[in-house]
Amino acid sequence: MKLPIVAVIGRPNVGKSTFVNRLAGDKQAIVYDQPGITRDRTYRPAFWQDRDFQIVDTGGLVFDDETEFLPLIRQQAMAALVEASVAIFLVDGQFGLTEGDREIAEWLRRQSVPVLLAVNKCESVDLGMAQAAEFWELGLGNPYAISAIHGSGTGELLDDLITHLPPADLLIEDDETKVAIIGRPNVGKSSLLNALLGENRSIVSPISGTTRDAIDTTIQRGDKTYRLIDTAGIRRKKNVNYGAEFFSINRSFKAIRRSDVVLFVIDVLDGVTEQDLKLAGRIIDEGRAVILVINKWDAVEKDTGTINEYKKEIMARLYFMEWAQIIFVSAMTGQRVSKILNMVDIAAESHRRRVTTSVINEVLEEAVSWHSPPTSRQGKQGRIYYGTQVTSQPPTIALFVNDPKRFNDNYRRYIDRQFRDQLGFTGTPVKLVWRGKKMRELERGANKATKVK
Known part of the structure; x- marks a missing residue:
């Protein structure tokens, strides 16, 4: 049995990413004082006592607003809930009960998944109990007073959580190949992830900077497990201001470091840009295996020699990556996408090989x-x-x-x-x-x- 999934649901800015960082034991999820930082659902390994599980961070839920990414964020949160063994509904104890909380609670009661209610930002033990009491009104059972920043109250919540998870002796976590999807903004990284998965796992939009977190998704093919990591598009350093994008790009660089194989996505219509050359240098410095994924091939007019001409032009620019495998794909139509994981297997085996x-x-x-x-x-x-x-x-x-x-x-x-x-x-x-x-x-x-x- 695969690791069970725990979905964290709530309004924007109630502290979901901070809570996920607390349970996962690191600071991988972006935490920034601005609504809408988390958009896609991101999976992270966590454990409590003898139980391992995956915790899923989701974007802030707003039901009465159709602007920008909010409808897509709702789809991602709903998808997380469908596959979850249990949900944690996180609310803001300092802000108090809101109409948005009531709408989410009503929606959660209609789902077929157990829900635990966690009242965050209860840093004071005595005051926290009074803050949490207000949320009994939601009808979701005992509201646990917690502090995601300090960790107080999370132990009692997790003790209850694991009663909804399968026994530890039924769980087996497979060895996995970590695959980071890297490239400039709008080259089709999220579309490629969705094509590999056969579902809309990441939000796809022509708006630059749609993906912010490094989004981990595991898939199984035969006896092999792959962890696919979609990342934020990496722009030139001088164009990046401190804030959400700054943190996103740092997550992308960390994704390169923790991967076995990098899918380096290049827009065939733009060719290999100066920023692509810098990214290629960064990947080599980290010593990662590489597959050059030349995307948007469906948009190119072709004859019998077109692919060889483009390959020659690309490798002339990336001559220092002449050892990398190269594939021309269309993430939009799915052309050749099914061949990528076979190439990942070859690259990963070479990357790990030891020779006498x-x-x-x-x-x-x-x-x-x-x-x-x-x-x-x-x-x-x-x-x-x-x-x-x-x-x-x-x-x-x-x-x-x-x-x-x-x-x-x-x-x-x-x-x-x-x-x-x-x-x-x-x-x-x-x-x-x-x-x-x-x-x-x-x-x-x-x-x-x-x-x-």
């Missing part, structure tokens, strides 16, 4: 026999003594040589290509660390000193 020292040195021996290391004007030639893989994710290989300065960029690229061609590192960067003779002697001295101790 003997195999690495076989590749080196053959590479050197075909193309000897360069010789300097003084007649001094580079020598590679041996290589070994020191870590994975990404694969990192240490090459022990007589002098790293004797190996120019062309030869280093040649060795990199040999490892890729012979070992099949597809879709992942491979880091080569060139260590000189002096470094080897220092390491040997350090090992001897350790043995003496």
Whole structure:
């Protein structure tokens, strides 16, 4: 059985994201004093006592307003409630009972999911009980006085919560491949996520900045689990003001860091922009596996050679990502989207792969026999003594040589290509660390000193 889902429902600015951060034990959800910051539903792992579950943050519910994103936020909250084992209705104890709270309570009573009522912002224990008492009127049972900021009162609430969850011995959490969807604003990241899921999981709008949180969604395909992370579009730094967008972009950068594979989405109509080049550099610096997803392919007039022409143009700009897989898709029509997860599997396997020292040195021996290391004007030639893989994710290989300065960029690229061609590192960067003779002697001295101790 998959992890049960707990949906957090409430009006705007009652503290839902702060509460979710408290239960998840981090500060991943954006908290900012402005209504409408959370729009999509975002899933986060949490636990209490012996129970693991997923907690879902949702946008603030307003039933009598059809402006901007509010109808779409309602759809997302309703979708979260449909799949939830239990809902937590969060209200604002300092603000008091509102007509909006009454409307949400009436709607929740019509649903077939258990509801727990949590009265937030009750920082004072004595005053908090009086603040919570007002909410008995909603007819949803005991109102728990809590403080999402300080954590007070949440223990009693969670004790009640887990009685609505299945026993711990029925739950198995699969290993998962984390896939971050990254790109500039309006390149189709949320549309791509929806196409991969086959449902409207993220709000799609032509308005730049629609997605704000990094939205996690898990899907199962066969025996494999994928965590798809939709992110906010990343604009040029000089165009970003402090506030909601600033926090959104930081979440996007963190999503790159915690992913195994990045789906780097590029708008085929715009081509590879300067901002795309900067994002590509950021992804490489983080050492992530990459799939170049060239979106909006349905909008391009084509003949038999069009795809090769576009591929050549894109890779000319992203020449430093020549190892990445590339696919031309339409998130709008679904064209080729079904092939993406197969490419993710290949890239993730390469990213995690470990190769024995003997195999690495076989590749080196053959590479050197075909193309000897360069010789300097003084007649001094580079020598590679041996290589070994020191870590994975990404694969990192240490090459022990007589002098790293004797190996120019062309030869280093040649060795990199040999490892890729012979070992099949597809879709992942491979880091080569060139260590000189002096470094080897220092390491040997350090090992001897350790043995003496």
